[in-house]
Amino acid sequence: MASTACFIIVSRNDIPIYEAEVGSAVKKEEAAHQHQFILHAALDIVQDLAWTTSAMFLKAVDRFNDLVVSVYVTAGHTRLMLLHDSRNEDGIKSFFQEVHELYIKILLNPLYLPGSRITSSHFDTKVRALARKYL
């Protein structure tokens, strides 16, 4: 498992709808905003890159020092972004695919308004379990 990893789901309106620190490292106080900064900045790259390929998994799109941002863009232009320091691309791809499935399940919930924050604790547990499994 990566020592630092921050997973975030950004809605098509560029609003983070789900955030999780999934790294095994001890969570540092200032890490939270740093991670947000990096991921937020990486959106600029994603914006360009997303239209150049038909693949959903964009691989590593951006880096900041030793942290890498991997992105998966769904058909609805929701972006699953992972900030990590490991280089396990296959694992990340599987992680994204499974989270995408979970996300679709969330979307299928008639009470969930697309683009709103995901508050389901079940989703959270599942994502963390996937992170443990793949990252």
Place this chain on the structure above:
Amino acid sequence: MDPTSSNLGKMLLEEITPVVMILRTPLVEESCRKNGLSFIQMIQPFSNFNNIDVPVRTASDQPYRLHQFKLRLHYASDICQPNVEAAEEHLKEVVTRASDNDLTDLNSDPPQLESLLRSAESESQSSRFQIFNKELIRASSFSEHEAFDHPVACLLVVSSKDDRPVNKFVDFFNTNQFPSLLNNGAMDPKILKYYLLIHDNQDGTSENATNVVSEMRGTFGASDCRMLCINSAENGSKDWQDNPWSACNSDALLGQDLGCFLNMDDLDEIKDLMQELSSKHIIPHMEQKVRVLNQQVSATRKGFRNQIKNLWWRKGKEDTPDAPTGTMYTFSSIESQIRVLGDYAFMLRDYELALSNYRLLSTDYKLDKAWKRYAGVQEMMALTYFMLDQSRKDAEYCMENSFSTYLKLGSSGQRNATRCGLWWTEMLKARDQYKEAASVYFRISNEEPSLHAAVMLEQASYCYLLSKPPMLRKYGFHLVLSGNRYYISDQRKHAIRAYRSALSVYKGNAWRYINDHVHYHIGKWYAVLGIHETAIKHMMLVLACGHQSIATQELFFRDFLQIVQKLGKTFEVFRLQLPVISMPSLKVIFEDHRTYASSAAVDVKESLWKSLEEDLVPSIPIMRTNWLESQPKKKYKDSNICVAGEAIKVDLEFKNPLKISLSVSGVSLICQLSEKTDSVDSEVGDQHATDVDGHLSTSVLQNDLELKKLKSSWELNSCNSSIVLSEVDFTLGGCEKTKVHLAVTPQLEGVLNIVGVRWKLSGSTVGYHNFDAILEKKRVKGKRRTRKSPSSNLKFTVIKSLPKLEGSIINMPERAYAGELRLVVLELRNQSKYPVKNLKMKISHPRFLYPGSFEDIEAKFPSCLEKQIDCKLKGLHASSIQLSSNLLFSFPEDVTIQGGTTFSWPLWLRAASPGSIPLYISIYYEMENVSSDMRYRTLRIHYNIEVLPSLDVSVQINPSPSRLSEFLVRMDIVNKTGSESFQLKQLSFVGCEWEISSLPPNGTACTSQLLIAGQALSSFFKLKKCDKSTCEPTTSSLSTLVGSDVSFGPEAGVLFDISRTPLADFHRYERLHQEKAEEGDPSNIDFILIAQPQESIGGSSAPARLFCHHACHCSIASQIPISWRMDGPQALHHDFSSSFCEIGLCMTIHNSSDYVVSVRIHTPGPQSSTGQLSDATGIAQSPRLAGNQEGWYDVSLVNDIKVTSDVMGTLSGKPASLDSTAPYIWSASSSTKIEVGPMSSTKVPLQVSLFSPGTYNLSNYNLHWSLLLPSNKDGLDRDQVRQTSGTIQGHSYYLTVLQSP
């Protein structure tokens, strides 16, 4: 795009130019100082030639012309690697100066994104960055591995005042003033020299000087010497217009009167000198050198032979250790010469030549592993490619190569790496590759100290802004990074500027950690600069940071308070985020004609009260004619009514979003009370007008306006006695919610408007929040709900003060056991001066609560319920009341409550059934002699009573097997309480047709009258039809309860009178409640069980309690319509020796149903008739038993008492004493069929034959019955469940026959 016109091209043309080393005597400097200039400064402006025309030939004799040229002038002492610390210091100074010059107003609002995009170009090109970059590049000048910084010529300057100037010139060479570069052999000491004599005209005529010049010419050669006359002008009489020094923007020189002693001739002379120096000496010299070196290089390195040789030679040197500094190359080495050749060619703009040489050199250095030199050459190659505008890829590759090679060298290459990076970024920018440029800036920033990094990052951010399309998020991120670095290196203003610009990107986005970080830091830095107002503005935005950790929240909050403290006054905020007010929780409680006894009553739904009060209050149209129409205007319709002197309560929920606790004090409402209605109208109009304006203008302005409005209202409130406001203080723990009850009491008539709320956070910050804006919003949102709900309407019409009753029920229990009977007292207080009259009361659950009579109040409970000798009928007044689920009770006419008095009225409370029971009481009263708008008011009282289960009574009635028209009553009583024990007192039977008596006829119903918690008890009674004619007159009135009572226990205690008011009334309601389908069926009878808890009997101080349980509508009609009795002899003697014994029996069958019943008596034949049929009957009885058990609940208790279901004793199990096995035969007919008319009896003769003596159980017969229903189906439809036919096993009938002696 022409590379020379790009930024980088200009820079290169300026920076990579021949260096002229200057050696001068102190007297020269002295002369120049008179003008406020050093020697270099004096001649500097003239070393830049923008329109010269010098013909040059390339190495291959191609002529071309130079139109632009520049010389760099440096003192010999300056030609060395700059000191790192000094350079650092210098750069810091540059940045600080830039921040001081920064004209942006820190107090103004952060820049908008649009304006940023517009100004991006100019900003990124701004002189701030240019200067810094230039300085940073200069910091790495004069390194020995690069030839373009090596002096091309040497200008020796001596003043004419020096004694023996010619000797001075010679001294320059002796005193070894040359820089180390020349001395350590890095460059050729044989350098072009030019001799200059300075003559100061203030020191006298130039005659002496001319002599010296001629002497010089003799010594050093005619062309290389020259004289320069300066300071020819009189003081201050400048005859030239544009100051050439103003262009050289050295800030330190500004303001002085520069060049005041120089006249036009002097300037011309200087110009002339420099022109001559460059075009006649330096350029030809360089051209010459290029030619010579080229020839040398061609001879040694070009051609196939040389290449092989070179390779071979290099290979031989392979084993030599790495020498990154490259000291092994002296000026005479071929590598240095190639480098010089390349650099000279570059400076003369013969880029082709330069490139070919650099290429040659780079392979050499690479093979030699002279990395620094290699990197330097690569760098030059890239620049050459750029200037040639060729092969962008190669240029970038070389730059990348050079940059990384420099970085690999560590600290020694760091400066160069930075310079290389800056060239690179400029190159990328020139080609519009801003994104790449930004990443290069970022790479540079990683290697540099924080201050440099900050500048680099800021430039990177501008690159992102300039890229197409603009990458705003990257821009923001790099600005934040840069701001952070600025702050680390103590450049607060720069830091703030960077963050403020970043703010425009992050404004209004949902990335909370980012927003918090940016606002917090800006706020903090503003506070450090002492700009507290702005600091607070930013700090406010991070206060409601529920997502942050506790430590961060504490930090934010503490810093916020500190800044507020520093501000030195209470800080007032409109819509402070701490604590959060939840607007939907806003609830206004006011009392117009509806008044409430407690807050619990307020929470009850209005519709519930309305339905309860339906026939209590006058209907609405009447109400209108009474007081509303008397008002001249209609506008009160949309405002609520309240009474002067009575508080309007506002409930508001405060929520703490943080995990730390907050102390909030002085929470109070802000109200406007206007006494005249007209002025209110205009004011309201104004308000609406301003609201509209507010929507048009920016939200900030509106907020300011609102705050001002609220503040002024508050100040008015505090000095106005007409409104009394309550203040509340509280502390909110982490994430807590508190409902705050605020109150406002208007003292005068008028119109009251509740505008907002004000509170103080931590004693220093005052928050304001207005209400009406929210309502406004609501109205817009919910189009369907155009009418505002009254609780959200905050406008009140205050009317004259009125009497108001306050009421409560004294000793109302919160919980009670089911069946508990109590006397409670309703107490009404009138606090006003005026009396009230016409009291009426409505109770929602009369089954639970019933008004008593006034005398009951002094009565001693429970003895007042006991049967008195002179038993007179009471409760007749209640008999006329229509039984309904609500009870309307009018107090006697003469009841008025005078001002300031208290009025009490007894109420009977009986906890009828278990559960949580809400009781609603509404009391109506009218004001007496008050000429007011309001004529009546209601007081609403609400109590909730929790009723626990106690005794559970169930009754089963079976017809007596032995007697007709007698019934056995079995009463099962289960104590369901946890701890209470009950003393059973009395069972009363209601009705006069029947008489009840305990089954053992000695008067006590059971052995134990005590029922301990959890136990069950069954007791038996007999019910007999009574023929008493005394009952007859009373049966007509259903309400009069006459009945018979049975006392439990051996001592015949005092019996309670069930016909008296509370018991009888409650019984009526109980009947109503337990009502079944067959109402009015005379066969339904009611029982009342009265019990007392165990401890109250012991005479303890606790108030005596009484429990009464009502079991109503117990049907005596069993499912089987028939009952029968077997009559005959029990024992007799017979002589069996003579004959068998024939015994005649008689069966009496009674039909208790309304229909004709056909009964068939089936007696089995001789085959199956054995005396041991009891087993079979035992089995046969079970379905019937189950049928009989319907309606019985399952008594499953721990200490399960065996409930004996065979009440009739007919179906006992195995008859153990059955010793006789001898058969008997039913003689006569085996099956008899008869019809029994409704409610009548028939006798049927039966005969049995016995063959031996013994005891016989004659129960093996069956009765088949079926109802002969009338043809119309009404009867059937009414009760489908009723059986229409069935079979009954015979009762056991024991017959003993003895052998007669």
